[in-house]
Amino acid sequence: MLRTPFSPRLWLMSRRSLSSSPPHDVKRPRLVGLTPDDYRNGVMLAPMVRSGALPTRLFALKHGAKLVWGPEMVDKAILHAERVVDSVSGTISYNGKQERAMFTCHPIEKPYLIFQVGSADPNLAVQASRVVMNDVSGIELNCGCPKPFSTHAGMGAALLTNPDLLCSILSALRRDLPPHISVSAKIRLLPAQEDTLSLVERIVNTGINCLTIHCRTRNMRPREHALIHRLREIVDFVKGLGRDVAVIENGDCVGFKDAQRIRAITGADSVMIATAAEANPTIFSPSPLTSIEDGFILSYLRLCKYLDNHWASTKFCVSQFKDSKSSNKALRAAVIKAKGYSDLGALVGPWTGSDEFASIKAAIDARTTTPPFSLPADESTPSPPEEDTTTTPSGWRGNPDPAVVYEAPLLPANECRLMVPAGVSRQDPGTPTPITFSTAVPLFLSLSDAPGLNKSWAGVASCSGTRW
Template sequence: MTTPQPALTDPWELAGIRVPNRVLLAPLAGIGNWFVRLQAARHGAGMAYSEMVSSFAIHYGNEKTLTELLRVHPEEGPTALQLFGQDPEIMRSAAAYVAEHVPQVDVIDLNMGCPVPKVCKTGAGAAMLKDPDTAVAVARAAAEGSGKPVTVKLRSGSVPGDTSGVDLAHRLVAEAGVAAITFHPRSAKVHHAGVPDYDLAAELVASLPAPVILTGGLHTVAEVQAAYERTGAAAVMLARGSLGNPWLFEQLLGRRDDGPTAAEILAEWHWVIDRAEEHLGPERAGRYLRKFHPWYVDRLDGGKELHIALQQTHTVADARAVLAEHESTLLVT
């Protein structure tokens, strides 16, 4: 008799850590700071992963990394910090630092799937698919250095048709004691293009003696539910589909049926602006927020003029002034 698949709302355990549901926030490079993770938690995410952080930057004491990228808000809930790097001893040192100085971190996650050339050319990220011995050594070092559970994010392979990610997943669990694998069933070469190979993900789920967290191509409620059921994964991880749309967590967890109102979107946008200012100060936040504004403009059908005006802002005050000028129009869209 086949055991029914748990609902996305069901709690589960990751290496002894209780995760209240099966909808997680992915590690979003350059985006997943503490307030983005807190936003996801506010809307129901069972666990959130940080943006990827250089193990070398931690080891060598980079000030920005230590003071900004390692910041965890006390209300985030279960949190994973994602590290990247190809040197086992540097990784051991970085993981030990995190364990000592950021005790709120529950899990160390390792990025072995990033396809960006500047990461891969160092031997990190998806380049690890071609060097499985080093990948296993790095994962083992992270666990030994931190004393915390280690998870790994993998791509299916380096190029279409390559399934080396499946083989590496098995080695990481068997030889390095990795607690779970986050699997993006696209090759590194295609980045985010093409259709994810969910059948391959299902094969990994069926064969791996550890939980598999599914990510990739999950933008709508229908897509997430279909992929979750098709693969039998332990959980799903929202990435780009959640950008400017934290309500997707609520919809998947049955907390709401419809999308947000214009007033809700605008209120959330202001919340993001306020948190960014708290994180970076008014001037740095003003520049940093240029990558966030388009998500909310598009959800409100704000149009090209508003896009352009916000991309020309330099401070948080500038952004608030532009929003105030357009607010009445946005609330009736």
């Protein structure tokens, strides 16, 4: 039997040919994350629950948004999600129960996508961020949402009066996440300017790259004018700290040209749009679309079907689109009645969602040579009025809208919690969060105080460490 002489060279070549490792002369790409400069000189899409869906974010990027924020996700929810990738569109879904997507994203938006997490625990915030960090470029802590679903567990706007917890979460995110993952925060103004400055200083010193400030206090209604003139002092204060942190203004911006006005007044590095973008995702361009119903809605529906966006999400987003030239009432009515995409085939025509996606991808890819619209300050903007916009309006008693927090506790509830029945207090607060007392408080009830009250409630009730 003839044997081929052993050749170390041939053996080494065969081993290399079977290896899946890259050749030594091929350098692996270095991960480069967002820097503070990436948050500057642009108009951004704000984080919006339901309205900040993937198709909306993609159209916002196509029409000039520099960065886009996803909707807030609670830390515990995303921890138990299953990551699924669609083999046709490339859409990435984080599915919860019933295999329904809680959060969706796409690789083409990753360099510009910020994931906003709602959390009141440093460890949970880090764990939740690690779940999604390979699909996003930044993590933001929500410290400004006043809605009960966020504040009831000490998250959102409840963190504004618990700065120790707020800063510990940001510090943990910056310490435990990879350096290429940007960390930012979004807050609201506090009633007193000096308190806001004190909080901002602590937040900036945690090592974040960006701070977004919604220029309303926690209890202000959306219909009240944002206190944008308070931001100039805050921006100058951050610059004086010597920290390389971008400051973004949020509140009352209606488009690209209006963002120039706001930047001239506030000195902010960038401007963020929420409500106006919900009505028209193309307003990030100096020349946005003016007729949403005639062209944009059809393109939006085609893209949503291609990305397999949940019909309920698509229907809601379309219902929010508005313009001054509402004419296609038939399309509006058809969308309202539709149970799914198949019901709109006659109106939409060919489902060319892949073409819509291709045009968006081309616009995003072109950013490597043609950056999105820059936002220079408009020096010709008149100076701000002399009216007092530095404090919360006097006599403000909170928000009567049940969807917004009204007299909710500002700190996490302790072990001494007392529920007062509405029939006794004669008040119907806008949130079911119980009132928190630092010490035992006796409550005397009598039949004369509450006519018709069952006798079993009469007497003395006290908070002695028991949870009602």
